Amino acid sequence: DADVTQTPRNRITKTGKRIMLECSQTKGHDRMYWYRQDPGLGLRLIYYSFDVKDINKGEISDGYSVSRQAQAKFSLSLESAIPNQTALYFCATSDSRTSGGITDTQYFGPGTRLTVL
């Protein structure tokens, strides 16, 4: 079974609709992240959470909100979707504890392809 799962994997919606993307992890990591990826622009950070009570805005948080329901779950909401939010969305997790000399390596879920018409 995958360590980081995202649902749905694909979604087509209309402008103005509310959308929620969900992320779950079984890695036991304390930190979780939401990114979007657009062609030619790389991965850009939307929100991140270092624990259940800690939520932080990333580079492009406008138009998005998040909820960390438990250590293993982090959801991303688009309150009123618009076409320029069409993108590939990735959830990632990391462990703040050092392992093998490396801290906070991020591991990504399979992605959600969102299309807003």
Next chain:
Amino acid sequence: GQNIDQPTEMTATEGAIVQINCTYQTSGFNGLFWYQQHAGEAPTFLSYNVLDGLEEKGRFSSFLSRSKGYSYLLLKELQMKDSASYLCAVRRGSARQLTFGSGTQLTVLP
């Protein structure tokens, strides 16, 4: 600044060696990661450098020069399955956020 620069595209032949360069602004540097991403799939972790020098992992090696703000990923004995996008990501400061470059699309030809 957050600028991370890497070539947009590279092409190489099966069995050859290819070097993918990444330059970044050095302020607050706290580690550099390389990820591989096949089309439509999740990025997967390849390597991490925080000190100067070369880290080797099988066919893949990554080099870092902190003073020059420069890293490269070296892929040896290229295989067709190495055709993918390679993402350079820099971690800065105590917040440990990653900033990603736009990626280098590598095409391996037979």
